[in-house]
Amino acid sequence: MSKPVQVRFGGFGGQGIVLSGLLLGRAATFEGKFVAGSNSYGVAARGAACRSEVVISEDPIDFPQVTIPDIVVVMSQRAYDLFSRQVVKGGLIFYDSQFIVPHRQRAMVEVPATEMALRNVEEKRVANVILLSAVVAQTGIVSQGALLRAIDESVKGKFLELNRKAAALGFHWKEEIHER
C-alpha cells in the first residue's frame, strides 16, 4: 500500500480555498484515485479564516481527514502562521507572496499568484487557480489534464475561460519557480 498524499489549503473565505480543494479532489477522482476532502463550513467559509483539505490515495481511505499534510497551500499570513508548523519532513509549503512574509527557510515555494492574476488577467479572484495549478505542475499530484477537466466541470459561465487562463499561467510558472 502506498502512502496517501495529504494536502491542506488555507486562507480567507472568498479567496477560493474551498474551490481549490474541490477542484483537486475532482481531478484526483478522474484519475481513478480514492479521494476524501473536507472544508470549513458556515461563516468561516465566507470571510473569516478558511481551510480545506484533500487526501488522495491509491487505496481506500480509512481516516478521511488530514492528519499531517504533505503539501500546504496558503493565501493568508494567518493560515501560513498556523499551518506552516504542521507539515511532514520533505513536504512543501506553497504560498502567495502577495499576502505572506515567510518566517522559515526550508521547503518554501513562493508563487506570486495574486500578482500574476492582476497582471495577466486583471482579476485577482483566480489567484487560487494559479496557485493550485502551480502546485500541480510542481508536484504532479494530479495531471494537468485532470485539473483542467475538473475546472471545466466545476466552473460555470463567463468564469470558465478566465479560470482556464489562470490554470495555464499556473502550469507555466513551473519553469520560473524558485525554491528558497
Next chain:
Amino acid sequence: MGWRRIKAPLPPGRYYFSGNEAVAEGAIAAGCRFYGGYPITPSSETMERMAHRLGQIGGVFVQMEDELSSIAAVIGASWAGAKAMTATSGPGLSLMMENIGYAAFTETPCIIVDIQRAGPATGQATRVGSGDIMQAKWGSHGDYQIIALSPWSVQEMYDGTIRAFNFAERYRVPTFVLGDEAVGHLRETLEIKPWVRVFDRKKSRGRPPFDSKNPRQIPPMPTFGEGENLLVTGSTHDGHGIRRTDDPKVHSRLVRRLNDKILLNQQDIVDTEEFFIEDAVVTVLCYGFTARSTLTAVKELRERGHKVGFMRLKTLWPFPHERVGQLSQGVEKIFVPEMNRGQVAGEAMKSSRCEVVSFCQTNGEIIRPEVIRQEVMRVL
C-alpha cells in the same frame, strides 16, 4: 410490486460528492419523487440537491413552513403513492417527533435523514455530534419500532439511502438515515453502479391494509384515489382502518404487530461489520463517522501487537443485541467511543456478558484516531 432492478439515474462511474449530496442521489435512485422539508444546518445540501434533481425528473419538491409540516407532507405524499423523504438535524427532528409516531402507527413508509449536530437544543449548529440515537428510537410516545442506519462514508450515504427506502417500503415503517455532520460534509469518491435494486410497496385490492395473520408479514398498502375504501387514522384501528379506541384486544394486537413486524424480521434488517475479532481481548464497538477513526486506531494498535477488535453497527435500530451478546462472550471488554454521553454503550450493556467501557466526547469535534488509540490502551 416488490423487488425490481432498475438502471441507476446517474451514469455509472466514480464521482466526488459530499455525503449530503450522495443522500439525494441515493434517494433519486431508490425512486423518491417527493421531498418536503425545511432547511437546517448541517443537512441543507440534501434539500438543495433534491430541489434541483426533482425538478429535472418531474418529482415534487416543497419547502414547508417548518419541520412539523415537513414530515406531515411526507406522510401525505406517501399515502398518495410516492416514495417520500425529508432531511433535517436535531432541532428539526425534535419538531417532527409527533408525526413520526403517527407514521409508525399508520405504517407509512417514509425516510427521515438526520444529519446530527452538537445538541441539545440549537447547540452548535455547524459542529458534529451523535446525540440523536435514542431520540430516533424513542422520541415519540408509545411502543413502536423504527429502522435506523448509520453510514460511515459517502458511499454508504448513497447505498444506505437506497437501502433505507427499500426497508421503508418493504416493512411500511419510518426509516432513519442517522448521519452526522462529519459524514454529511465529507467529500469522497462515490462509485455509482449501473443497476439499483429497489423495493416497491405491495398492493392487494380488498385485503386489510392494517392487519395480517402472520405477524412477520406486512399488510398491503393501498393508495388514495385508486378506488379502495381507505381510512388512515392515528387512533387505534382494526385491519380496515376503522377506529376501535375502546377495544383492548384490537389495541393489543395492533401494538404487538407493529413491534413484531420489525423485531421478527430483524435478521433481514440488522447489519454489522467486524474485523480482527477472532483473538481480540478488547473490541471497539462503533458506528457513524467515529467508526472511521476507530478503524484507523484499531489497525495501528494491531500493528503494535495489541489484540483489539473492530465491530461496526451499520444499522442501529433494531439494535443488534444478539450479535453484541455473541461478541461479548469472546472478549474481556467492549469499548464504545461516541459523540454523545454513552447512548449506544448503554444499549450494548443490555446484551453484553462482559464489561462495557463507554468513552464520551461531546465538544462538537470528531473523536480522532489517536484519542481512541490512547483510550483503548488504558483499558487493555
